[in-house]
Amino acid sequence: xxxxxxxxxxxxxxxxxxxxxxxxxxxxxxxxxxxxxxxxxxxxxxxxxxxxxxxxxxxxxxxxxxxxxxxxxxxxxxxxxxxxxxxxxxxxxxxxxxxxxxxxxxxxxxxxxxxxxxxxxxxxxxxxxxxxxxxxxxxxxxxxxxxxxxxxxxxxxxxxxxxxxxxxxxxxxxxxxxxxxxxxxxxxxxxxxxxxxxxxxxxxxxxxxxxxxxxxxxxxxxxxxxxxxxxxxxxxxxxxxxxxxxxxxxxxxxxxxxxxxxxxxxxxxxxxxxxxxxxxxxxxxxxxxxxxxxxxxxxxxxxxxxxxxxxxxxxxxxxxxxxxxxxxxxxxxxxxxxxxxxxxxxxxxxxxxxxxxxxxxxxxxxxxxxxxxxxxxxxxxxxxxxxxxxxxxxxxxxxxxxxxxxxxxxxxxxxxxxxxxxxxxxxxxxxxxxxx
Amino acid sequence: xxxxxxxxxxxxxxxxxxxxxxxxxxxxxxxxxxxxxxxxxxxxxxxxxxxxxxxxxxxxxxxxxxxxxxxxxxxxxxxxxxxxxxxxxxxxxxxxxxxxxxxxxxxxxxxxxxxxxxxxxxxxxxxxxxxxxxxxxxxxxxxxxxxxxxxxxxxxxxxxxxxxxxxxxxxxxxxxxxxxxxxxxxxxxxxxxxxxxxxxxxxxxxxxxxxxxxxxxxxxxxxxxxxxxxxxxxxxxxxxxxxxxxxxxxxxxxxxxxxxxxxxxxxxxxxxxxxxxxxxxxxxxxxxxxxxxxxxxxxxxxxxxxxxxxxxxxxxxxxxxxxxxxxxxxxxxxxxxxxxxxxxxxxxxxxxxxxxxxxxxxxxxxxxxxxxxxxxxxxxxxxxxxxxxxxxxxxxxxxxxxxxxxxxxxxxxxxxxxxxxxxxxxxxxxxxxxxx
Numbered sequence: 001x002x003x004x005x006x007x008x009x010x011x012x013x014x015x016x017x018x019x020x021x022x023x024x025x026x027x028x029x030x031x032x033x034x035x036x037x038x039x040x041x042x043x044x045x046x047x048x049x050x051x052x053x054x055x056x057x058x059x060x061x062x063x064x065x066x067x068x069x070x071x072x073x074x075x076x077x078x079x080x081x082x083x084x085x086x087x088x089x090x091x092x093x094x095x096x097x098x099x100x101x102x103x104x105x106x107x108x109x110x111x112x113x114x115x116x117x118x119x120x121x122x123x124x125x126x127x128x129x130x131x132x133x134x135x136x137x138x139x140x141x142x143x144x145x146x147x148x149x150x151x152x153x154x155x156x157x158x159x160x161x162x163x164x165x166x167x168x169x170x171x172x173x174x175x176x177x178x179x180x181x182x183x184x185x186x187x188x189x190x191x192x193x194x195x196x197x198x199x200x201x202x203x204x205x206x207x208x209x210x211x212x213x214x215x216x217x218x219x220x221x222x223x224x225x226x227x228x229x230x231x232x233x234x235x236x237x238x239x240x241x242x243x244x245x246x247x248x249x250x251x252x253x254x255x256x257x258x259x260x261x262x263x264x265x266x267x268x269x270x271x272x273x274x275x276x277x278x279x280x281x282x283x284x285x286x287x288x289x290x291x292x293x294x295x296x297x298x299x300x301x302x303x304x305x306x307x308x309x310x311x312x313x314x315x316x317x318x319x320x321x322x323x324x325x326x327x328x329x330x331x332x333x334x335x336x337x338x339x340x341x342x343x344x345x346x347x348x349x350x351x352x353x354x355x356x357x358x359x360x361x362x363x364x365x366x367x368x369x370x371x372x373x374x375x376x377x378x379x380x381x382x383x384x385x386x387x388x389x390x391x392x393x394x395x396x397x398x399x400x401x402x403x404x405x406x407x408x409x410x411x412x413x414x415x416x417x418x419x420x421x422x423x424x425x426x427x428x429x430x431x432x433x434x435x436x
Numbered sequence: 437x438x439x440x441x442x443x444x445x446x447x448x449x450x451x452x453x454x455x456x457x458x459x460x461x462x463x464x465x466x467x468x469x470x471x472x473x474x475x476x477x478x479x480x481x482x483x484x485x486x487x488x489x490x491x492x493x494x495x496x497x498x499x500x501x502x503x504x505x506x507x508x509x510x511x512x513x514x515x516x517x518x519x520x521x522x523x524x525x526x527x528x529x530x531x532x533x534x535x536x537x538x539x540x541x542x543x544x545x546x547x548x549x550x551x552x553x554x555x556x557x558x559x560x561x562x563x564x565x566x567x568x569x570x571x572x573x574x575x576x577x578x579x580x581x582x583x584x585x586x587x588x589x590x591x592x593x594x595x596x597x598x599x600x601x602x603x604x605x606x607x608x609x610x611x612x613x614x615x616x617x618x619x620x621x622x623x624x625x626x627x628x629x630x631x632x633x634x635x636x637x638x639x640x641x642x643x644x645x646x647x648x649x650x651x652x653x654x655x656x657x658x659x660x661x662x663x664x665x666x667x668x669x670x671x672x673x674x675x676x677x678x679x680x681x682x683x684x685x686x687x688x689x690x691x692x693x694x695x696x697x698x699x700x701x702x703x704x705x706x707x708x709x710x711x712x713x714x715x716x717x718x719x720x721x722x723x724x725x726x727x728x729x730x731x732x733x734x735x736x737x738x739x740x741x742x743x744x745x746x747x748x749x750x751x752x753x754x755x756x757x758x759x760x761x762x763x764x765x766x767x768x769x770x771x772x773x774x775x776x777x778x779x780x781x782x783x784x785x786x787x788x789x790x791x792x793x794x795x796x797x798x799x800x801x802x803x804x805x806x807x808x809x810x811x812x813x814x815x816x817x818x819x820x821x822x823x824x825x826x827x828x829x830x831x832x833x834x835x836x837x838x839x840x841x842x843x844x845x846x847x848x849x850x851x852x853x854x855x856x857x858x859x860x861x862x863x864x865x866x867x868x869x870x871x872x
Binding site (some may be wrong): 020044047048051054055056057058070071073074113146147148149152176177179180181182183184185186187188190191192193196200209211212214216217218219221222225226227228229231232233234249295 | 484620623627657662664
């Protein structure tokens with residue numbers, strides 16, 4: 001088999017996380033669960049969940065937002081789509097992907113199916129997200145720029161390896177098999193296809209791991225071999241992708257979202273917020289400077305739907321200047337797209353490119369009657385883990401209310417890790433209604 | 437939405453087949469069913485069927501080789517893999533894909549789910565296979581040469597459109613949605629991944645059609661738009677792909693296999709057979725001339741498994757010269773790969789390229805002690821429909837025995853078309869055991 005496949009499989013099978021990486025994984029499971037619960041009533045969430053409930057089947061794993069159990073693959077599909085419905089979940093900028101929405105639903109579903117304990121679930125999720133980031137780096141920017149959605153593509157490999165760990169399956173076979181099934185296009189952004197991409201990654205990973213456990217024989221170098229996934233999907237085969245694998249956890253550098261819109265817009269928001277409050281009427285023009293790669297992602301100049309608004313530098317800049325709460329889900333509405341005050345401000349925003357800027361940074365220049373002010377922000381700037389935990393708890397509180405957020409926190413911070421069944425019960429919505 | 441998507445959706449929704457295209461579809465359903473029944477005990481068939489049976493769920497559609505009903509998507513997955521397990525099903529050379537194994541399982545499963553009649557099933561299958569061929573031509577040779585398995589990729593679109601017709605769903609949405617999920621690599625050839633590719637195409641198409649019927653909103657130009665499936669998967673966007681769509685049925689040009697190995701080797705076998713019988717001991721050397729595109733498909737020089745043998749010009753040439761029956765499944769065994777007589781003959785076979793030859797043709801030169809003999813064959817040479825029907829019945833008889841073949845024939849030739857439930861019962865194996 002391919003060297004890359006072999007190393008990934010060995011890593012997924014036996015690696016042990018560090019204290020820091022495991023703490024970050026807990027925070028991401030917590031944040032993933034908060035986003036999933038908050039998104040459980042979104043149209044795409046209802047639609048995919050209704051479909052898997054109609055299909056029904058063996059009661060292997062739980063669903064977010066319904067007290068029903070379905071086959072693990074189906075739970076992974078629905079919960080992946082549900083948890084990405086709000087686009088509010090974590091992101092890793094090394095490959096530009098959302099690791100948790102593809103990997104955690106697969107790991108949770110297979111942990112429930114196999115009766116795995118909290119520790120096994122946490123470890124599987126951690127090796128899965130780390131593997132997805134490494135795969136994403138190996139596929140590289142050429143893959144992303146070609147049009148592939150790393151969340152879905154790299155995510156499927158992470159989900160397959162997390163599943164292989166839980167099932168004791170041959171990880172290289174799971175990788176070889178998911179190579180012929182991993183998919184997901186960025187051109188779906190702004191539609192239900194984007195969250196669905198996370199669901200298919202989780203489901204494909206779960207299915208590949210289960211088939212590998214049954215003895216399926218695929219091409220062992222289907223990922224990194226001749227005409228394998230990498231070669232056929234614009235992969236750059238980055239040589240350093242696996243450097244330090246198992247010793248250094250790239251997942252520790254994951255970003256969490258504190259605004260309910262595309263990750264590419266978060267640095268701009270943080271930068272602009274340092275210049276507010278100001279009187280929107282005095283704003284003559286705003287220039288947003290960003291790395292060129294974001295232009296195809298989140299530069300919808302005049303979005304017409306709440307979903308589109310999440311991918312619009314111009315409208316979001318207008319929202320920040322107008323003092324709207326970009327952390328709140330309701331801010332990104334169809335109505336906001338035609339709000340005369342926002343549209344007038346939006347039309348004064350120009351998006352420009354600064355090649356010299358890191359992809360995690362943005363710079364803004366606001367010209368008013370009295371002169372120009374400038375600010376910048378880099379999402380890669382260190383955020384102490386305790387500060388991060390605090391901000392994530394605050395985010396969960398605003399999404400779920402303080403009672404539910406507290407209960408979720410408790411479940412994710414339990415001594416051994418988040419218990420799959422206890423977490424599943426919380427996600428089903430059991431016992432939460434009295435406070436919701 | 438894109439023009440191509442729009443035309444395909446309209447075609448799939450309303451086209452009516454000609455008498456000739458419908459007759460060919462019946463023959464292909466018959467041949468598909470014979471291959472599926474004959475392959476029902478293959479390891480990959482058992483493995484995928486066992487998985488969907490363990491998942492269980494709503495009794496929407498039947499399985500090949502088991503008296504069980506599962507959700508339509510699951511039936512499409514299993515039956516797609518089962519029916520391609522032997523690699524004995526039909527092929528269309530316009531795009532180089534196996535249309536029926538991707539489309540028929542999806543159409544049959546959704547016909548069963550919706551209680552569609554024989555006519556509706558036949559029409560859905562026909563528009564589905566035709567659409568998959570057109571999609572395959574639009575994607576083009578660049579797509580296939582890049583490493584994509586047209587059976588799986590183009591097949592998923594055909595399956596989605598067949599499903600949309602049966603469900604009365606928005607075909608353009610089904611196409612837009614399956615654009616982010618269609619997948620399948622040729623590098624899986626020679627492993628269980630190849631038949632699995634047919635299953636995932638059928639399952640992805642069935643799921644996309646069902647989600648479209650539920651109101652899923654994907655990118656309507658996700659197939660032919662910017663960074664859509666075509667652009668991201670080496671598609672050539674062939675301008676003439678849809679010429680005559682709905683009037684001229686390319687499916688009428690489908691090829692059926694009369695030897696139990698890769699379609700790329702069939703022309704060589706037919707050519708060699710015209711030079712037999714001869715005494716293998718007198719053979720000094722054999723030259724097989726073929727179009728260069730087949731070298732990556734079926735030129736395994738020294739296969740080690742029965743599955744690999746099906747993709748080996750050299751070993752298959754040896755089999756023909758040694759008088760082995762290439763129509764029989766048992767000929768392609770692990771043992772044949774190490775059979776000293778075959779290996780000795782195999783080592784005298786040289787495969788060479790002739791750029792001037794059509795992809796459907798092969799030329800062979802056999803040198804013996806007494807001189808050289810030459811023969812060629814083109815699979816595109818006309819085959820009268822009655823001769824084809826006769827050869828397909830003979831093939832089914834050798835696969836299933838005369839009783840089962842006759843019953844299957846009767847079911848596929850019923851006046852309105854093959855009844856989905858009656859065909860499903862035959863495929864489940866009901867009432868067949870007394871003669872099997």
